[in-house]
Amino acid sequence: MKLRTGGSIAVVLPSPIGDSLIGLVLVDNLIRNGYRPVVFGWVAEQLADWFPQVTVGRPDAWQRAFDTVIELRPTDYASALSRSGKTLCLAALPEYGGSKHMVDRIVDIASNVLGLSDVTRENGLVVPAGVMRGRFDNRVVIHPTGSHPEKMWSRKKFLALSRVLSRRRLQPSFLVAPAEFSVWSDIAQEGCEVNALPQLSEVAAWIAESSWFIGNDSGLGHLASCIGVPTLSLFMRQGLARSWRPGWGPGAVVLPPSLLPFGGLRERLWQRLLTVRRVTSAFQTLHGKHARALHHYAAADFGDAASTQATHAARIGMLPGAQSRRF
Template sequence: MKLRTDSSIAVVLPSPIGDSLIGLVLVDNLIRNGYRPVVFGWVAEQLADWFPHVTVGQRAAWQGAFDTVLELRPTDYASTLSRSGKTICLATLPEYGGSKHMVDRIVDIATNVLGLADVTRSNGLVVPSDVMRGRFANRVVIHPTGSHPEKMWSRKKFIALSRVLVRRQLQPSFLVAPSELDVRGEIAKEGCEVHALPKLSEVAAWIAESSWFIGNDSGLGHLASCIGVPTLSLFMRQGLARSWRPGWGPGAVVLAPSFLPFGGLRERLWQRLLTVRRVMSAFHKLHGKHARATHHFAAAETNSATRIGMLPGAQSRRF
């Protein structure tokens, strides 16, 4: 399915943060290969300054404007952007399935379906110049919530983990969504630092200026990873971790012990079986690798700023 470089292309991102960041891998590869897609989705809108080479569109202004519309999963409006009313849904392609990491599935689609020659796992995120990466050397961002309750570790255990971090001379900083007022109040009542930032760009800046990230299987873990902040992710099962673990910067996954014989039982009990000590041990190992991993990621980020596909002097564009 070779796309013409002179054709108009839209990429419609799904609503979840992690899925959108993974979808931007496809966008970055299209740009690297000479295409100029217009991207739709709230994540791209709020992180426009973090993706300076991406053109972000407002759907009301682009009705029926595109020769080709790509969407990762079915949405309720992608077809309205297409001249023909048809879209190409990546989730229906064989390359989207399987057991590979989700980023590698997008890479396979870019290479084997769209026929792109210059393909990378990067999504093109660039930390804005006014954000000081790693400014707070001891700050550990903790994200105790997520979109699916069954994937969330106990809030009380997150609070207990934060106390251990304080004893290690680190500064835990909880991040929750503005809508999660009950969570914010419960954490604050325990004397912990907690923030509910209204914009995703503000969340990204807070994470970027921190030095560590610990959280559930959720979108903010992916955001921390592609910023390059060492990320520890708590997963309910190995299969999910294999496909959905944050896959860009330095990071690690921690799971409950696997001594139970049945997978379903492990899934129901993983929050109880995963202890603060086990999470802290995984964080300690990640901490020990930090200096080498940070050096490697910084070098890769420097190279990405001048890679093929970055528009010279590009700035965020919103239409």
């Protein structure tokens, strides 16, 4: 399908953070090729400052306004944006399936379906000027939750991992959603820092000013990768990791060992099979590989970093809705 030159285009992003960031690859390619799409979705709204080239719309203001409406997966409002009532749903296309990484599937659609000539894997994210990348030399963001409980490593193991990182003079910083804060705030009594920030832009800034990210297979891993923070992602199985691992900045995936012959059984037991030692080893490899690349940021010893972080955390904590706990 060749897009009509001069035609109005809407791109409707899915709700999950990772899916939206991948969908923004298509948006960036449309812009690179001279189109001016209007983008819909809460992720684009809250990260508007991080995607300054993107025009973000609200559905109520754009009813029946577009010649072409593209949605990654079916939504309940995309058709109302279309003059014809029809949409192009990427999930229905053969190129959306298969075993390639999701970013590469979007690139294939941009090239082979939409006929775009200047195509990239990037999504156009730009760190705002007020955010100091890698400001906290030793801070490791730990994201222990996610939208799918079956993809989440155990709380006990994340806490054990944080103790290992602390012994190695790193500063683990747990990051959870505001609705999850009450469940996780008690870990401050064990000497852990835990934060919940109300806006995705604030979450992005917290990650960007850190130096490392460890988390489950979830959207914040994609966000960290987009920003360029070295990212370690915990996956239950290889197939998921092949298609959905964070696909932009430096990073690695850690999987449970293949000790069991049946995939279904491995999925049910992956949290038990994936040990703290295995995750620690994977992070040590990632850290060693990319630590030198981070040295051009302002360096500080562990004590100075902790002091600076406390000041910064107090500032973050004063934002409306922010929650933070420290021992």
